[in-house]
Amino acid sequence: MFNNQLQSERANLTSLANTHTNIPKLRAGFVGGQFWSAYTPCDTQNKDAVKRTLEQIDVIQRMCQMYPETFVCVTNSAGIRQAFREGRVASLVGVEGGHSIDSSLGVLRTLHRLGMRYLTLTHSCNTPWADNWLVDTGEDKAESQGLSRFGESVVKEMNRLGVIIDLAHVSVATMKAALRLSTAPVIFSHSSAYSLCQHRRNVPDDVLRLVNQTGSLVMVNFYNDYVSCRQEATLSQVADHLDHIKKVAGAGAVGFGGDFDGVSRLPVGLEDVSKYPDLVAELLRRRWTEAEVRGALANNLLRVFEAVEQVSDHTQSPEEEPIPADQLQASCRTMYGYSEAPSLHRQPGALLASLTTVLLGLGLL
Template structure:
C-alpha cells in the first residue's frame, strides 16, 4: 500500500514538473533552434588571463574538459552553444612602459596553443568567412582581441605584427591612459585627461586599423574618444563588452547619444554581464541583463546589439548567468519579451558578422595604401625603459612636421566628405 502511495506521489510530482517545464520550454526550445541556425558570437572572454593567473600559461597542467575554477570550460561552452568567441589577450596596465608587448604576445600564444590542443572543439579564425566555416563544422570559432592599447607600446609596427598573428580587434585603452588615448576613468573625474580624447598619434592609429581591417573596440574609452573614433573610422566600430548607460550610469557603459551614432555608422554594442555594469551594484539577475538588450533596441534598434559576457574577467555575474552554459536562458528571455527570430539572430551573430565583413571590405578598398610608418614622437613616450634608436636628435621638429602632415590629411578627408554630401 505504501509503495502505491509513494508511486502516486512520485507520479504527481513528475507530471507537475513536466507541466512547468513545458510551460518554459517553448522559449528555450525556440532559443536553441535559433542558436543552431546562427552562431552565438561573444565579444569578450578572459579565459586566457585565467590560464596565466592559475597556471602561468602551462597548458599541459590544464584539462579544459574538467576545469572547474573558471566560468568557461569545454562542457559549459557546448551547453551554452558558443559558436564563436573573441578570446581576450589581456595584460594589466601595470605592464605599461615595461613588458606589455612580451606578455601580450604570450597571451596570443596561449590562445593559439589552446586551439591546437583541442582541435575537435576550437577552430582558430581571423575572418567572417572562417567564423561561418567553423560553425558549419560544429566548432567554436576562436578569434583574438587585444584588450588595452598599452599592449602595443605606442608602435604601429607592433600593431601590424599582432594583426599578422591573428588579432582582429584592439581595445584602445583599458583602465589607464596610453600616450595617445584617454581611458574611461577620465570621465569619472578620478584621472585627468591627457589628450582630450585622442592625440595625433591616436588618430593615426585609427586610420591604420582601418587599413589593416582590425576592428576598433571602444569599450574602456572616454565619450570623447568614442566620438572622435566614430568621426574618423571608415569601418564600423565595436564595443566588445559594454552595456547601456541609461540603465546603469557607470562610465564604462554607452550613453544613448553614442548608441544612436553607432546605429548611424552600423557598428555594434556587445552587452556586458558584469553586475557592476548591469545594475550598478554587486547583485544582478538575468532579467536585468535583458533590460540592457531592450533599452539598446529601443534607442538604436536590434541591428547594433551583441553579446559580450566578460566571463572570467569579472568577479560578479548575474543570477541565472553564472557561467557560459547559461546564455541560452538569456536568449529565451529575449524571446519571452517579444523579440522576433530575426532580431534574436541579429544579436546572436549576424550583427557582428556584418561589422567584421564591412571592416574587411574597407581593408580591401585600402589595399593600395602604404602602411603608416611615422612613429610616435619620442618625447611622448620617453621613459627609462625605452631607447631612442632611430629618432633624430631634433625629434621635436620632425614631429611638428609629421603632425602638420597628419592634420592636413585629416582636413582634406573631411573636405572630401563634405563635398560628397
C-alpha cells in the same frame, strides 16, 4: 592562473573547475564563436606589455592546437561561418588594451599578422595617444582629449589592416572621436547602457545614436556593477540593457559581450557560458523576433566584421609617422630613430653592405 601552461592537468579545459568557461559549459551554452582576450594589465605599460601580449596570443593558438575537435582559430568572417558548419568554436584573438602595441604602428601591424582582429584602444589606463574611461570619473587626467594625432593614425591603420576598433574601456571623448574618424563600423566588446546603470564603463545614449548612424555594435557586458550598479543583478536586468540599446541604436546594434572569466560578479541566471540559452529565451519572451535574436547572437558581429574587411586595403600605403618622442614615457626606453638618440655608429650603406655579405655567404653554402 596556470602561467600559460596548458599541459598542466589543472588547466585541462574538459574538466577545468571554478571558472565561467570550459568545454562542457561552452557546449551546453551552444557557443559557436568566441573572441579570446589577449589581455595584459596596465602596469605592464612601458615595460613588458608587448612580450606578455605575444604570450597570450601564443596561449590562444596553442589552445586551438590542443583541442582541435572543439576549437578552430580563425582570422576572418568566412572562417567563423565555416566553423559554424563544422560544429566547432570559432576562436579569434582580441587584444584588450592599446598599451599592448607600445605606441608602435609596427607592433600593431605585427599583431595583426599574428591573428589579432580587434584591439581595444585603451584598458583602464590612458595610453600616450588615447584616453580611458577613468578620465570621465575624474580619477585620471585627460591627456589626448580623446585621440591624439598619433591615436588618429592608429585608427586609420586599423581600418587599413582590417582590425576591428573596440571602444570598451575608453572615455566618451575617445568614443566620439573614433566613431567619427573610422571608415568602418566599430564595436564596444563588453559595455552596457549608461542610461540604465550610470557607470562610466557604459555607453551613453548620445553615443548610442552615433552607433546607429555608423552601423556599429554594442555587446552587452554581464558584470553586475555595469548591469545594476550594485553587487547583485539578474538575467532580466541584462535583457533590459539589450532592450534599451535596441530601442536607441537599433536591433542591428546589439550583441552579447559576456565578459565571462573577466569579472568577479555575474547576474543570477547568467553564472557561466552554459546559461546563454536562458537569455535567448528571455528575449523571445519579450517578443524579440528570431532574426533579432540571431543578430544579437552572431549576425550583427558578422555584419560589422565583414564591413571592416571590405574597408581594409592592404595595397594602400601604411601609416608610418611615429609617435613624437616627448609623448613617450619611461626612463628605460631607448630612443633609436629619434633625433636625440645616440648614433648607431654605422656609416650610410654599412647595413646594406653587411646584409650583402650575409647573402653572399649563404650563397656559398
